[in-house]
Amino acid sequence: MADTTVIAIERRQAARIQGSHPRLGRGLIIAATLLLLAIGLTEALYKAGVTPFGFANWRPVLYVFVIWGVALGVGQVLSRGEAGKRALFVLPAALFTLAIVVFPTVFGLYIAFTDWNLASLSGRHFNGIDNLVALFNDPFFWNAMLNMVYYLLAVLVEYAIAFGLALLLNADIKARKFFRVAFLLPFMLSPVAVSWMVGKSMMEYRYGPLATLMRHLGWRSPSFFSDPWIARIAVEAMDAWVSIPFIMILLLAGLQAMPKEVSEAARIDGANGWQHFWSITFPLMLPVSVTAVVLRIIFKLKLADIVINTTSGGPGGATDTVSSFIFREYHYRSNVGYGTMLAMFYLVVIIVFMTLLLDLTGRFVRRIT
C-alpha cells in the first residue's frame, strides 16, 4: 500500500518537474520581453524627439510591464512545472519591489548630480559633484545630521521608560488588559494629528493645558518652541509619546516569554528586586531589547512629520531632522537636484550606520549570552 503511494507520488512529481509546455512557456516570455522592449523604446525615442509617434505619457509602458510580469509568471509554470509554480510565490512581490524601487533609485542617482530646480525654466543640467561640494559646505544639513544624533540618543531614554512600563504591566496587577490597551493607544495615532493635539494646542503658550501645568510648577513663561533645547525635547517628547508603546509591547512579550523558574529561583535565593533585575531580567531581555532598539532606530531615522507640522525645523534649525530639512528643500524651494543629493547621501550614511550597528549589536549579544 505504502509502496504504491510512493510510486504514484514519484510519477506525479516526474510529470511536474518538467513543465507541460516548455517551448510554449519560453516563447511566451520572449514575446512579452520583446513587446516590453519595443514599447519602451518607442516611447523613449518619442520623448527624445527622434520619432514622431508615441504616447502622451509613460503609462502604457506601465501596463505593458504588468502584462510582461503576468507572461513571465505563466511562462515559468509552463516551462518549469512545479519549480515554476514555486517561483510564482515570490515573483509578484519581487517584481513589484524591483519595479518600484530600482527605477527611482537609479533615476535618483542621476538627478542627484544635476542642478535641477523645478521652479527654474532652464531644465536640468549635469553639474558633476557640485551638489556634493555644496552638501559638505551646507551648515543647515550638518546641523540636521547633528540633531539626528540627539534624536537617536533619545531612543535610549524611550527604551528605559518603555522597559519600566513593560515591567509594570508584567507585575501582578488587576485590570492588566485595560492598562495595556491604554498604553498602546498613542501608537495608533497619526503623528500629524499628534502634532496638533500636543504640539499646537496642549503646548500652546497661552491656553494649552501643558503650558498651564508648567506655570503652576513655577516655569514663568512656558514657551516650548523658542529655546533650542526645550524645542528639541518637546519634539522628542511627542515622538516618544507615539512610539514608546511600540518598544513597550516588544519588551512585554519578552518578559512574558521568560521562563518562570528563573525568577522563582532568584526569589528563593533572596535577591531583592533591584539585584534581580540587573542580574537576571536585564541580561535575559538583551536579545529582545536589541531587536526593539534597532527597529526603533530605523523608524527614528525617518522622523519627519511631527517636525514639519509643529516647528518646521525651528527655532533656527534646532529641531530639524534630515528628512524634514530635505522635505522643505523639495516643497518650498523646488530644489530637486540638491535635495536628491542630500537624500542619497543620507541613505549611504544610514546603510553604513545600520551595518555597523547590526554587526556591533550582534557581537555584543553573542558575548553576553
Added chain:
Amino acid sequence: MAVSVSLDRVVTHRSDTQFAVLRIVSRVLIYGALILWTIIALFPIYWTLSTSVKSAVDITQGHLWPWLTFQPDWKGWRSLGLSPDTFFQPSPSRDEFLARFTNSVVTSISASVLAVILGALAAYGLSRFQYKFLWMRNKDISFFFLSQLILPPVVLALPFLVLYRELALLDTTVGLALIYTLTVLPIVIWIMRDQFNTIPIELDEAALVDGLSSWGAFWHIILPIALPGMVAAFILSEVLTWNEYFFAALLTSTDAKTLPVLVASQTSSQGINWWTMAAVSTTAIAPLAIIGIVLERYIVKGLTAGSVK
C-alpha cells in the same frame, strides 16, 4: 550553603507586619505609576475630544470637564458640517472632509490588502522552498525584501514625484496606494514569515501526498491556519498607511489628498480655530483608536512577530 543559611536568618527576622507594609507600599507605587502613565497616554486624546465641543471662552479659560465646568456644544462638528443640526444641510466643508476621509480609507485599505497578498505569498515561498536566482539564495532574497525597511521616504520621494508625473499617476489614489504598498511590504513579509515558520512543514507534505499542488496546499491548508498573522499584518499596515503624511504631502495636491494632509493644512492656515482642528484631529485618530481598542491582541501579535523566540 553558608549564604543560604544567613539569608534564612534575614527572612525570619522580618516580621509579618513589615512584609505587609512593604507589600502595600509596592502596590501603591505600582498602581500610582500605572495611573500616572494612563493619564499621560489618554489625556491628549481626551483633550482633543473635549476641545471639539468647546466654545472659544471655554478654551481660553482652560475648562476641562463637560457639563461640570463648561456646557458642551457641537461647535467644532458644526464647522465640519457633521453636527446633528447641520447634518442634512449642504456643506462644502463636509464634502471636502468626506472626500479626504474616503481617500484615506480607500488608499490605506487597498495598499494594505495588496501588501498582505504580495507579502503572504512571498513569505510562504521563502519559508517553504529553496530558491536560487543568480547568486541570491533564500537568505539574500529575504534580506532584499527586509532591507527596504531602512529606506527613508525622502530617498524615494523625489524620483517618485518625477516618475509619477511621467506615468500620469501624480495626485491619484492608485499611485499613492502603490507607494504605500512598498513601504509596508517589508513589515508584512517579516510578520508572515514568522507566522509560516511556526506552521509545521509536515502539513504541507501531507497535503502534497493527498494530491494537492503547492498552491493548493497553500490555499486550502496553510492559509486558514495563518489567518491570525494575516490579520495582524493587515492591521499594522493599516495603522502605518492611514497615518502616513510624507508621501501624501508630496505626491498629492487636490484629488487624492488624504486626511493627514488635510489636518496638516488646517494647522498652518488658522489662527485659533481650535474646535475645528480638534474635530478634524478626532476624526483622523478615531478609526485607529477604535481598532486599537477592539483588535489590540492582533496589533500586539503583529508587533512582536519574530522578536521573541
